[in-house]
Amino acid sequence: MTKSKGGSVDARTLVAHVLAASAVVLVLLWCIHFRGGLALRSQDKPLIFNVHPVLMVLGPIVLGGEAILSYRSLPLARDARKKVHLALHAAGLAAGVLGVYAVFKFHVESGIPNLYSLHSWVGIAAITLYGLQWTAGFLAYFFPGASPATRRRTLPWHAVFGLLVFVLAVGTAQLGFLEKLTFMQGPPLRLPKYGAEALLVNFTSVTVLLLGVAVVLAIVDIDGTRYNTII
Numbered sequence: 001m002t003k004s005k006g007g008s009v010d011a012r013t014l015v016a017h018v019l020a021a022s023a024v025v026l027v028l029l030w031c032i033h034f035r036g037g038l039a040l041r042s043q044d045k046p047l048i049f050n051v052h053p054v055l056m057v058l059g060p061i062v063l064g065g066e067a068i069l070s071y072r073s074l075p076l077a078r079d080a081r082k083k084v085h086l087a088l089h090a091a092g093l094a095a096g097v098l099g100v101y102a103v104f105k106f107h108v109e110s111g112i113p114n115l116y117s118l119h120s121w122v123g124i125a126a127i128t129l130y131g132l133q134w135t136a137g138f139l140a141y142f143f144p145g146a147s148p149a150t151r152r153r154t155l156p157w158h159a160v161f162g163l164l165v166f167v168l169a170v171g172t173a174q175l176g177f178l179e180k181l182t183f184m185q186g187p188p189l190r191l192p193k194y195g196a197e198a199l200l201v202n203f204t205s206v207t208v209l210l211l212g213v214a215v216v217l218a219i220v221d222i223d224g225t226r227y228n229t230i231i
């Protein structure tokens with residue numbers, strides 16, 4: 001397995017960057033061109049909903065994915081890469097929290113009940129675990145920082161849990177796209193099943209799924225040597 005450590009960008013990382021950029025473009029195209037745009041405050045309530053998919057894809061998935069890749073993909077010193085990892089995850093978390101706030105706001109202002117779906121339950125778990133992972137990572141590896149022995153012991157767990165949380169966010173997004181498209185295919189919209197918008201939503205979801213696969217493949221420790229060299 002080829003490795004790039006903070007200098008060269010390998011093919012898998014490059015594929016992940018391209019998929020990340022594509023996911024953002026596709027979700028924006030859908031929510032702005034087909035769904036009428038984004039607003040946190042509006043009389044047109046669906047515009048408030050539209051903030052949700054955009055920020056959930058941009059936050060825990062795209063910024064979170066880039067944060068995970070950042071230790072390997074950036075030509076910076078280790079300390080700088082750690083700060084980039086931390087900051088990108090902070091931005092991903094902030095966008096995710098705002099995105100969840102937007103969908104609750106949309107539900108409350110439209111008289112729709114909260115937390116009735118599988119997507120919403122898995123979603124609450126995903127955003128909560130993402131917040132806990134960030135806090136644990138900050139305390140252990142940044143400030144105040146655990147002892148070197150504890151860091152060494154916990155880092156593989158941090159990486160595995162971090163990857164699981166990321167995968168959970170990707171899975172949550174799959175449920176979200178499916179649920180929204182199913183709503184739109186029913187009354188009153190009755191979106192055509194093979195129409196342009198339905199295809200766009202499904203392609204956006206596939207792109208997010210492939211991004212998840214690319215990030216996992218880009219960082220997975222196939223030859224088992226990585227953690228001997230990073231502490």
Ligand code: HEM
Pocket residue numbers: 052053056057060061100103104105107113114115116117118119120121122123124126127169170172173174175176177178179180
């Ligand atoms: C990491 C990604 C995501 C998380 C953590 C997440 C989380 C949530 C949560 C917690 C709710 C419940 C809100 C409430 O009960 O008031 C919700 C609702 C919703 N989300 Fe997401 N979401 C994510 C991505 C997406 C995406 C990409 C879509 C695509 C359109 C989407 C579509 C929906 C829809 C249609 C609802 C309203 C129906 C329901 O409550 O299930 N979500 N989401």
Ligand code: HEM
Pocket residue numbers: 064068069071072082085086089130131133134135136137138139141142155158159160161162163165166219230
């Ligand atoms: C939700 C937040 C976070 C997630 C999902 C996450 C996830 C990950 C993942 C998957 C890795 C493995 C990367 C690789 O093998 O190349 C990793 C490495 C690491 N993370 Fe985090 N992380 C988060 C927050 C933080 C924070 C706040 C810190 C504090 C500085 C931190 C410090 C580290 C360190 C020191 C490594 C080892 C880097 C290396 O592989 O050389 N993480 N993180």
